[in-house]
Amino acid sequence: MSAARDMLCDTARAVFAEAVTAGIAPVEEAGFGLLLVPEEENGFGGDWGDVNAVLQIAGVVVPDLPVAELIAGEAYQPAATVSLMAGAMGQALTLSIDHVNTRQQFGRPLGKFQAVQQSLAVMACEVRAVEAAAAALALRLDAVGLDASAADFEIAAAKLRANRAVGVVTSIAHQVHGAIGFTEEYHLHRVTVPLMRWRGAHGNDAFWAARLGRQVAALGGHGLWEAMTARGA
Amino acid sequence: MQGFALYPFDPPGDIAALRADLRAWLASNQPQDDVVSRANCWASFDPDFSRALGAAGYIGMTLPARYGGRDRHPLERYVVIEELLAAGAPVGAHWIADRQTGPLILRYGSEEQRQRYLPGIAKGELYACIGLSEPSAGSDLAAVRTSARETAEGWRVNGQKIWTTGAHLSHVMLTLVRTEEGSERNAGLSQLLIDLDTAGITIRPIIDMAGNHDFNEVFFDDVLVPHGALVGERGQGWKQVTAELGLERSGPERYLSSHALLVALIDATGPDPDPALATLIGELTAEMWTLRQLSMSTAAKLAAGEDPMVEASVVKELGNAFEQDMPRRVQAIVTSGWDDENDLAKLLRALLIASPSFSLRGGTREVIRGIIARGLGLR
Incomplete structure (x- = not known):
């Protein structure tokens, strides 16, 4: 990543951490709404690669706040959701990795069991x-000057791929966590529940698959x- | 694994022109074979095609010109390979020599070996196979027992290799052998480049469940191999082999082997698909597009001199799953008799039968997942 994007991500982490309790106000005040607005129009400039990086952080820290809506319009929401999903x-x-390396059963960490290793590899x-789909979609959007209609193929493919990963990712994450992952206290649900929600938001599997399938046919x-x-390429 | 970004795929030169030239060349030089040979086409052996492809400059592309190569960038080669696979060209004869053996000889081989083997590889005339698996060393490759003892005349090789693809059609075998007596596991191994017409070598076919003769068992009975056959450093065979496997796992062949079936499905469906077919085509396309991004990123990382062992394994795991899933899902939705003779039915039958091998060759699914798990810090 570029130094500028690193700085942007550092800022995002700090501001989003504050927003966990304060709500969207600090995100607005920090000017995230000016991302993608050209510098000559008093915006921050930046590209979809920057948005992808920022939204991956938002997907982890503030999945319930409308950060994507603040940054980009309706036509970009499917793409934005892919970034949120990649982050989550x-x-x-x-x-999951931290948990299985820490939690011991049968006298050793769960991560030493092949069955657990194979699940986490999947x-x-x-x-x-x-993550690759989100990054490739960002490359395309930036290559076509953020013309969402020129990135329709990539938006459909990336959102569909992200949707299809949700079931595998959330079920394995919960399975390896055991009961603790099902509690309100432990923070796994802070990413898995939003993932379940995002699968159906801005186009579920059937919507994008039919659309992409017709385009390809x-x-x-x-x-x-x-x-x-x-x-x- | 964390914080993954795509490694930029940025080959030098005019890539659009490279693609256009190759497509034009294929239009007049690709044999109009049976459609089945276009699926799993890196197992389709056609020496005439390989020679023509070599003469046109599309084999050994990354090798230096002084060895008959073209001094091209690895990502230019990647583009050529994905075009050949997408077209279903019969690249099986030179496949292993071009993908693995040539680069390995260039990297580790002696000057004599380079001069002796590389020009033939680049011409599409010299074919290679890989001697790794043995009856007692499959997924557990470090259990290899085939031995090579150094004598005054050369190396004396005794033992047996198995599942050796193309041994009966190849000129040389890059063979993993135990050179240090009493050594165990991954220590004491070396690689020998053995000419397969050497006395004492017996090659027997193993017919696969599709009725094809691709792999073989190869016996070494007191075979005398010259000292100059050692590739790279004595005792460093394990390190060289694992580097070589990285080249094997992440290429576009991991998601384009079955592309002919997707093409046939789309053509049979026509421009106005019913909802179920549109959904299937959409889902297969999304997976293929994503795999292409992962494969290109891994290739770019390899080309930059990094060692993307885990990324390469991710490409293989997802690619194998995609290619095994595709014929099953097509069969579940398309009305087609098992013995029908249209393109779609023939491809479907061939790929359903071939697909169990996809997650066995080049490292089983379980081994690959183990490599990924280690990359995650779990072992």
């Missing part, structure tokens, strides 16, 4: 796929590869 999934993985693959069998390679 990364946090679910981190919590989960990590899903998380990494969604119109391209024809060989057209899919030609279109995919023409759109990036």
Whole structure:
């Protein structure tokens, strides 16, 4: 990441931490609504790569606050939700790794059991796929000057991929946590419940799959590869 | 694993032109084989095609020109490989030599080995196989027992390799052997590049459940191999092999082997699909697009000299799942008789039967997940 984006993320972490109790006001005051507004219009500038990074933090720290709506308009909400989901999934993985390396049963950490290792490997693959989808979508949006209609293929693919990861990620995270993960006190639900909500928000699986499927069918069998390679790399 | 960002895939040169040139070349040079050979096409062996592809400059691309290569960037090669796979071109003959053996000889081999083998590889004329698995060393590769003892005349090799893809069609085998008597596990191993016409080598076919002859068992009975066959450092075989496996796991072949089926499905569906078919095509496309991003990012990281062992394993795990899932899901929704002879039915049958091997070759699913778990800090 660039130094500017690192600084932006540091600011986001500090401001969002305050917003956990104070609500959206400190996020507004810190000027996150000016992200994506060009500098010559007195905004902060920045690109969707920056938004992706900021929203991944928001997805972990303040999943219930309308940070995505503050930063971007309606047309960008599906893309924004992918970033929130990527962040929340990364946090679910981190919590799960920490838990299985700490919690002991049968005289050793849970993470020493192959069954647990294999489950977490499956989960990590899903998380990494969604992180990659969010990053690739950001590259496309920035390459087309934030024209959401020119990134329709990537928005559909990324939101659909993120949606499809939710079931695997939330169920494995809860399974390896055991009963403690099902309590109000422990913070796993602070990312898993929003993930369940985001799967259905701004287009569920059926919505994006049908839309993407129709778009691809119109391209024809060989057209899919030609279109995919023409759109990036 | 945390804080993952895509490694920028930024090959030098005009990539659009590279793709266009290759597509034009394929349009006039790709054999119009049976559609089944276009699926799982890195197992389709066609020496005539390989020679033509080599002459056109698309094999050994990253090797230096003095060894017959083209001095191209690894990501230019990546683009060529994904185009060949997406087209279903029969790249099986030169596949292993181009992907693994050539780069490994360039990296670890002696000057004599480079001059002897690399030009033939780049021409698409010299084919290689990989001697790793043995009857008692499958997933537990460190259990290999095939031995090589150094004598005044050269190395004396005794033992057996198994599941060796393409041994019957290859000129050389890059063989993992135990060079240090009494050594155990991953110590004392070395790699020998063995010419397969050497006396004392017996190659027997193993026919797979699809009726194909791809893999073999290979016996070494007091085979005398010259001293110069040692690749890299004596005793460093394990390190060299694991680096080589990184090249094997993350390439576009992990999600494009079954692309011919997706093409046939889309063509059979037509431009106005019913909702169930549209949903299936949409879900398969989303997965394929995501896998491509992961694979390209991993390739870029490899090209930058990093060792993305965990990322490569993620690509293999997700790619295998995608490719095993696809024919099953297509069968679940498309009305097609098992013995029908249209393209879709033939591809479906072939891939349903071939797909169990996808999560076995190049490291089983369980081994791959173990590597990922270790990357997460769990072992």
